[in-house]
Amino acid sequence: MKPFAYLRPASVAEAVRVSAATPGARFLGGGTNLVDLMKLGVETPGLVIDVSRLPLDRVTRTDDGGLRIGATVRNSDLAAHPDVRADHPALSQALLAGASGQLRNTATTGGNLLQRTRCPYFQDITKPCNKRDPGSGCPAREGAHRDLAVLGHSPHCVATNPSDMAVALAALDATVLLHGPEGERAVPVTDFHRLPGDNPDQDTVIRPGELITEVVLPPPPDGAVSLYRKARDRASYAFALASVAAVLAVRDGRVAHVSLAFGALAHRPWRARAAEDVLRGATADRETFARAVEAELEAARPLRDNGFKVDLARRTAFGALTELASRAAPND
Amino acid sequence: MDPTPAGRGTAAPAPADDRSTLTLHVNGTARTLTLDHRTTVLDALRQHLGLTGVKKGCDHGQCGACTVLVDGRRANSCLLLAVAHDGARVTTVEGLADGDRLHPLQAAFLERDALQCGYCTPGQICSAAGMLDEAAAGFPSHVTPPTADVPVGPAPLGADEIRERMSGNLCRCGAYPHIVRAIEDVAP
Numbered sequence: 392m393k394p395f396a397y398l399r400p401a402s403v404a405e406a407v408r409v410s411a412a413t414p415g416a417r418f419l420g421g422g423t424n425l426v427d428l429m430k431l432g433v434e435t436p437g438l439v440i441d442v443s444r445l446p447l448d449r450v451t452r453t454d455d456g457g458l459r460i461g462a463t464v465r466n467s468d469l470a471a472h473p474d475v476r477a478d479h480p481a482l483s484q485a486l487l488a489g490a491s492g493q494l495r496n497t498a499t500t501g502g503n504l505l506q507r508t509r510c511p512y513f514q515d516i517t518k519p520c521n522k523r524d525p526g527s528g529c530p531a532r533e534g535a536h537r538d539l540a541v542l543g544h545s546p547h548c549v550a551t552n553p554s555d556m557a558v559a560l561a562a563l564d565a566t567v568l569l570h571g572p573e574g575e576r577a578v579p580v581t582d583f584h585r586l587p588g589d590n591p592d593q594d595t596v597i598r599p600g601e602l603i604t605e606v607v608l609p610p611p612p613d614g615a616v617s618l619y620r621k622a623r624d625r626a627s628y629a630f631a632l633a634s635v636a637a638v639l640a641v642r643d644g645r646v647a648h649v650s651l652a653f654g655a656l657a658h659r660p661w662r663a664r665a666a667e668d669v670l671r672g673a674t675a676d677r678e679t680f681a682r683a684v685e686a687e688l689e690a691a692r693p694l695r696d697n698g699f700k701v702d703l704a705r706r707t708a709f710g711a712l713t714e715l716a717s718r719a720a721p722n723d
Numbered sequence: 724m725d726p727t728p729a730g731r732g733t734a735a736p737a738p739a740d741d742r743s744t745l746t747l748h749v750n751g752t753a754r755t756l757t758l759d760h761r762t763t764v765l766d767a768l769r770q771h772l773g774l775t776g777v778k779k780g781c782d783h784g785q786c787g788a789c790t791v792l793v794d795g796r797r798a799n800s801c802l803l804l805a806v807a808h809d810g811a812r813v814t815t816v817e818g819l820a821d822g823d824r825l826h827p828l829q830a831a832f833l834e835r836d837a838l839q840c841g842y843c844t845p846g847q848i849c850s851a852a853g854m855l856d857e858a859a860a861g862f863p864s865h866v867t868p869p870t871a872d873v874p875v876g877p878a879p880l881g882a883d884e885i886r887e888r889m890s891g892n893l894c895r896c897g898a899y900p901h902i903v904r905a906i907e908d909v910a911p
């Protein structure tokens with residue numbers, strides 16, 4: 392690991408000022424991803440700016456009944472928060488499906504959103520990788536890509552975003568608040584992560600020096616129920632092969648509200664707009680659900696070894712919608 | 724990754740901003756150290772404070788062997804920078820017993836023969852101690868049934884809950900069945 396200087400800023404303003412003035416500086420949340428990548432030599436910051444003690448560790452109600460989640464709230468505290476469990480079970484379940492008890496105690500909201508891909512070539516500095524070393528190539532395309540993308544990939548990168556939490560936030564229409572040298576801005580979480588295109592080194596639209604300060608959730612839609620389902624190689628403590636976050640409200644047998652997002656299929660949480668278009672206003676039955684999921688996954692372009700993920704995603708989404716429908720309209 | 728002086732004879736002397744003086748309250752005693760910023764809490768405990776109960780398995784957050792309690796909560800000490808934990812209370816397996824009286828989890832692990840080689844055991848026990856507190860505080864797990872009325876009381880702990888909540892601690896010897904039984908003995 393490269394030697395580095397360490398700073399614990401007293402305020403958001405100081406964190407942003409120092410970060411903007413120090414190329415190559417990195418913010419430290421829980422460190423469960425950053426420290427790992429520093430040990431691997433993938434990250435080599437000259438300055439680590441520890442934001443974990445900034446006063447961003449609260450979950451509070453917004454005036455409209457939504458929730459503001461501070462960037463340094465630990466994943467385990469967020470999952471256990473009574474308002475999150477009551478209003479947004481999909482978020483609590485997504486967090487609890489990720490990593491381990493120890494890691495969730497340490498990991499923060501901001502760090503979770505910015506965790507890097509688990510592509511094995513990205514993590515191995517002896518290998519080429521366009522994300523780590525732009526222009527060096529993408530060995531995953533022909534190599535080990537069983538766990539990687541089936542949607543939205545490019546010739547330059549086929550990595551997936553590994554976060555479970557981000558998938559739930561995408562389905563819940565969350566907004567990310569950023570503080571940067573040019574001030575504050577709000578970005579819908581569905582626009583926060585990028586597709587790889589020809590510059591996969593950029594995971595997100597975050598700009599140099601910008602700090603995530605909060606994530607804001609709107610109140611849950613009337614009568615909506617939500618859940619998160621994750622398919623993986625082991626029953627616990629494994630990254631997703633395919634996952635689904637879904638929110639559904641049914642009125643008079645018809646879909647009154649729906650949002651659906653896939654995880655582990657693409658470079659970003661995949662909000663399933665095509666499926667939602669089929670579902671909205673349609674009869675909430677199995678035939679509609681199958682058609683909707685199909686409409687979304689038509690766009691899938693699996694690689695040599697990961698075609699199974701499309702089928703896994705199909706079944707996981709169909710199961711999630713069926714389960715939610717039985718809860719949303721128990722008497723239908 | 725080993726930043727201790729003994730490990731690197733050829734390194735240029737680190738500039739002053741590469742190290743800091745910090746205090747960890749380890750098993751109830753304040754320990755002040757001047758450490759290279761690269762030093763993890765794990766290496767501080769093992770190499771600078773001689774507390775070798777805490778183990779290094781993977782050094783990447785994957786195995787749980789390095790689990791300790793930090794301010795009462797379990798964490799993988801291999802991924803914690805010591806400098807970022809200045810002022811923290813750290814409890815290792817050495818700090819769990821009350822004098823000669825074993826912690827109930829230590830006694831249960833012995834009673835149930837919940838180990839073979841023992842390498843993962845300190846991490847298992849520290850993790851279980853943190854896990855029991857989390858459940859007592861009502862923290863849910865992945866296998867806790869979701870309910871509309873969020874319960875405020877402690878989360879009940881059956882074998883499935885224990886297995887899920889302990890999944891961050893791997894055991895190469897496969898002592899899992901006895902580990903789960905030992906923890907069940909202590910769970911309320």
Ligand SMILES: Cc1cc2nc3c(=O)[nH]c(=O)nc-3n(C[C@H](O)[C@H](O)[C@H](O)COP(=O)(O)OP(=O)(O)OC[C@H]3O[C@@H](n4cnc5c(N)ncnc54)[C@H](O)[C@@H]3O)c2cc1C
Binds near residue numbers: 498502
């Ligand atoms: C063994 C293992 C298994 C795992 N399994 C899963 C899993 O199944 N599912 C899952 O979702 N995740 C999993 N994870 C990943 C884990 O969730 C992330 O490591 C964690 O969420 C990162 O949060 P952190 O606070 O520790 O981030 P850090 O490591 O501190 O930071 C990560 C990145 O975010 C930046 N950053 C941190 N905070 C901010 C901020 N406020 N503003 C701007 N930038 C910031 C850092 O500079 C860094 O680039 C696993 C990790 C490990 C080690």
Ligand code: SF4
Binds near residue numbers: 513531532
């Ligand atoms: S898939 Fe992306 S992260 Fe993986 S090797 Fe290719 S460029 Fe690198």
Ligand code: FES
Binds near residue numbers: 778780781782783784
């Ligand atoms: S040594 Fe820390 S988790 Fe393996």
Ligand code: FES
Binds near residue numbers: 841843844896
């Ligand atoms: S007892 Fe040997 S690793 Fe667990």
